[in-house]
Amino acid sequence: MAFLTSSDKALWHLALPMIFSNITVPLLGLVDTAVIGHLDSPVYLGGVAVGATATSFLFMLLLFLRMSTTGLTAQAYGAKNPQALARALVQPLLLALGAGALIALLRTPIIDLALHIVGGSEAVLEQARRFLEIRWLSAPASLANLVLLGWLLGVQYARAPVILLVVGNILNIVLDVWLVMGLHMNVQGAALATVIAEYATLLIGLLMVRKILNYAEFPAKC
Template sequence: MESMHHQLRRLAAPLILANLSVPLLGMVDTAVVGHLEDPAPLGAVAIGATLFGFLYWGFGFLRMGTTGLTAQEVGGGGDVQLVLLRGLLLAGIIGAGLIALQGPLGRIGLDLLAPGPEVRPLAETYFAIRIASAPAALVHYVVAGWFLGRENGRIPLLLMVLVNSLNAALDAWLVLGLGMGVAGVAFASLAAEYVAAGLGLALVARAGGLARPAAGWAAVREGAALRRMVAVNRDLFVRTLVLLGAFAFFTRQGAAQGEVILAANAVLLNFQTLMAYALDGFAHATEALTGRTVGGGDREGLRRAVGAAAQWSAGLAVGFSAAYLVAGEYLIALLTGIPEVRAAAATYLPWAAAAPLVAVAGFLFDGVFIGATWTRDLRNAMLVVVFGIYLPAWWWLMPAFGNHGLWAAMILFLAARGVALGLLWPRRLAGVGLP
């Protein structure tokens, strides 16, 4: 029988590679505009990326919820096709709604992030172009979640690497070749997201996911199943929105300190994002294994899956922290050629190097609770951590310590996520397999 460590490595390896392509693309975006003479485009891309973090990752529950529900159907011998079709139905409705509401969404988002007068027009351009990709981005989430729930990490890897390679190539052509600036970055993302969605649906059709369900098309709209999916997704939506709000608040507080600090923090957040997507590879693999073991009532299997994931995640976090301490200033130089931004980023680099060590438990337990669809716990823990720890820490530390205080509050937030979910874990584990 395949060991849990081997199962985890088999799933996590392609997912880590797929996930790393996302922040590497973000670094390409940053590097392309970061070597322009004016820091305003770099700030605009940072603002735009944060805003789409709200709009797209706010609906990332479509990926997470689909993974957990699909994995549980696999463990319990249910119909995984119906989970897919319900997810695609929700993705289409939500994507169309985002396009219809783009005017107020863009204005409200930019008002909240409060970019300066030189940055805002560029951020508005980025938003107006990229919002058209909403349906494609959300369909991609559902497709990736469905394959992952079936413990197939190769398809998400294929989709992610293809789309991000295309995005990077278009970035270079449109921005550096054609001189389109921020608009070129947005058009590159728009085109790449539709390519990913189209290829994903083709692969789903090849796997039989778009054929008529055995229970008939009416089963897709079955009330109890849809209500369960909506309830899981609702909790994940609130949790993800609050999480993204924490990072958007960080970006806004950086913007309030001027363009140089905004740009420096944007460069260092690429380090955080790179680490987060790598650790998410193990978290996503844990989602699939957790969902299968919870769906089958296998408490011991769940315990072994989480133990294996904890070991691998901790090792990866230590590696990232060491790499940032040793090579951080070289990475900063790759991302921006603006001297004042480089100097500011180097000043705050130790905070970015500490982040992987304090954040690792939060990523691990995210994967566990998502795969088990213990989404109410995720929602409540996130609310407590943000409003009970992160914001009070910012209020207390930033006036006295400036941007160092802002980073300290972020570090406390990342640590508290893992602590809060870790306190809930023993009780949840004890309930697995009980009637």
């Protein structure tokens, strides 16, 4: 008797990429923390740690964008309804971009509130503020990436989260080392590296979506 049935394998084929997609935002923060940890002052590390934690908390509050998009997309995909499939992408994508733009525009008062709640030394909070002022410029891309991941999983493009996770983090690592260690931009460099990686990931995700939508028929497997 086989340990895993065909249904079990199909379930894991979709479940594992979903697990990968849930660690995208925290992993970007972990990379920033690892690179900043090589600087000569613990103040930088403390600031990035606070900033990464605040970022993960804020963006994870909007994780429903990915989960709801996956459900709606899967229904449209199963019904072979191209109009509903496009609608399942466009509507949450507009919501994500709008919410992200709002976060980016109002980031200063939100940062003030977050740092007031967290507390800590003035030096650490100042570094956290410098980090977040740049990092939250990626909010539109970060939230849009949640939608794209949800949509790609809904059409059973199971490799998409792995591809986006690997490409985004490799780019983030390279830029972190260059901006932080090479150009000595410290926490601002770490934040900028992540912003660039997020928007690059968004571009790649949009190309994947275009690939799916350009099919004359729904692909059986991507």
